[in-house]
Amino acid sequence: MRHHGRVTLFTALTDHAPDPSLAHRRAMAEVTVAGPDGTPLAGTDVVVAQTRHAVGFGCIGFELMDHVNGRSSDPVYDNDFADRWLDLFNVATLPFYWGTFEPTQGAPRTAETLAAARWFADRGVTVKGHPLVWHTVQPRWLLDRPLDEVERLQRERIRRDVGDFAGVIDTWDAINEAVIMPVFTAEENAITPLARLKGRVETIRMAFDEARATNPGATLLLNDFDMSTAYECLIEAVLEAGIRIDRLGLQSHMHQGYWGEEKTLRILERFARYNIPIHLTESTLLSGELMPDHVVDLNDWQVESWPSTPEGEERQADEVERHYRTLLSHPAVEVVNYWGLGDRGMWLGAPGGLLRGDGSPKPAYERLRSLVKGEWWHAPTTLRTDDAGRVRVDGFLGDYEVSLPDGGPAAALRLDRAGEQTAQVRLAG
């Protein structure tokens, strides 16, 4: 709820208290199971199995682009990698960095990216495009053009890509790192001068307007790594300007060390008060040496070799668990994306993957899986209905299947509301 003038713009602190029990993510449902004829099945064994989490457990899908497009240079590794990916995650982020997506003007890599997006979508994975506007990984051919031409090309690019992928990719990081965009100096690019001239808000408006106009149903994120008051101020600017942010993206690359529960919750509390669901868009935790504190732009840290270590892997497993537990404890968090499943090809060469370079799972992979597909997952369970045909389903919000033990008739059940409730399903098929 947003109003101008003397009334409240943002929510009070108390609206979003974190709850480590995760009760806000669990349904306790009394489900009446009917047979194909509509009659409740009394005293009958049924199998209840969760099929999908409501919460998004995401990861970048960059590494699978070649695999999906039949260009794998290591099919054994990639096949195994794909299986592990799909076993843990239900949201994929695909790369739309303008400079690599369209290295030659007019020849965008639409086909192979669309193939990858469809591959994920066909497997029940929600796909997000990242990002539509950013100041790095920019095309060379954009440099030295007049700013009005840069703006026209940027707008056309958004419309083209959002349009080409609509129906497969309906979630976009509309703009990335706008806080630093107009004052970014590390790399010459055409977007910084544009953002400087237009101002951050109008640059953001450009991204959201073009994407929204092309795909009105799209979910559009504002995404940033800056967790300081700067991002708060920017969000307030965007809201004041009447630009609708569908989801708020918070990066959390922790190459310099795990934030810890206190800092994480403080950040969530600060950003939750805008009443916009939060995506942790880019989480990284290392299983090796940490990057020194004095590094400001993580890209400045260039090392020859950055190994994963046994002690580092134990620490990473603990921190991954703590990170995900903390994030899920906050009701505003809707999606948590990990930034790269494997060490192979990881950003900065960092040992931030959940799999080692050889594809074997680190402890963090097993730990996260034991949460996502263990403690937080309703594995197929045989339950006996009562005299009225009812079973109790206590589980994480998401999609379920109710079926007879011997197969045959089944029904889908969606639990999308926390707490006590009743539901009905009618087996069919």
Place this chain on the structure above:
Amino acid sequence: MRHHGRVTLFTALTDHAPDPSLAHRRAMAEVTVAGPDGTPLAGTDVVVAQTRHAVGFGCIGFELMDHVNGRSSDPVYDNDFADRWLDLFNVATLPFYWGTFEPTQGAPRTAETLAAARWFADRGVTVKGHPLVWHTVQPRWLLDRPLDEVERLQRERIRRDVGDFAGVIDTWDAINEAVIMPVFTAEENAITPLARLKGRVETIRMAFDEARATNPGATLLLNDFDMSTAYECLIEAVLEAGIRIDRLGLQSHMHQGYWGEEKTLRILERFARYNIPIHLTESTLLSGELMPDHVVDLNDWQVESWPSTPEGEERQADEVERHYRTLLSHPAVEVVNYWGLGDRGMWLGAPGGLLRGDGSPKPAYERLRSLVKGEWWHAPTTLRTDDAGRVRVDGFLGDYEVSLPDGGPAAALRLDRAGEQTAQVRLAG
């Protein structure tokens, strides 16, 4: 120039190039001097004297409150202090911290503050009130009231004080440190929760709206110590919200060391692009040991004794000169306020004054005076008019007096435009 949509919001970088020659602050005027009858005075000696700088050289006037109100506990010190103050500065900042201005609800210190404001105004000094809204130095009696009452009282307070001082104080720091306001935790206060609920922009709107409604001609500043991208984002938010900022206030308390020319110019360049004239509202440079870098909130640094040292005084004098030269080199800078003329009673007990505790001038005082009333000042100078009654006046922008050497007829001359120009004066009186 501000527009929405596809056009330019902010200025290009090149519009505000700094110029160390300060040519942008100097007039080169060919002045025709006429006698009382309107006839140009050919071949006549005239005295041209600057009487006021166009640029604001300001300082807080807090220390003179008691002196002005006849309550000085050290009249000799205060008399001398007042003379030195008036010899150097033409802009005074007076304290309107709510907690000390109105320690008992309904009993504001209006009379003594008004006496001080008038004392300065009578001496040709522009007076600014600081601040109308802030989260520290808050009244105890405001705590634990419902937020709607806090807001009502805050609004009433603004209207009362802006109204009571209109005509004497027409410049206000409308709101102070809004970047940190909603997340400030160091001190319990009633304004932080209000700012948190309303959001920064609506809190700023409250301050500006109430002040503007009460004194439509007032010059209203947004003031902050945060020189990061956060302040940029906040400014963009305020501009997007359609709130007119008359002047942009940048604090520059340099207790942890002089910024240096490069950082200073980078900051000015970043904030100048909003096309709002800049006031350096709070400048401090120490003549003693520096505060360690690790201190984040300067208020956390509590020391028993913090002496001014001979080496420190030499350094301070150099840095004061560099600071003022750098600031004036940038065309966007309109006012530079120093934060306390004397070490006695200085914020944090720091040796940041230009006078020592005993009132004697440090080298920095003499250095600054040699600029403000020396290099940058047109002292009374006898010039001979040419055959057409013309003299050349090359000097800093500001007010001048042209008179005959033996007194008698005189005329005021205002040079408010840089560069070559012509002007006419007619002596009278």
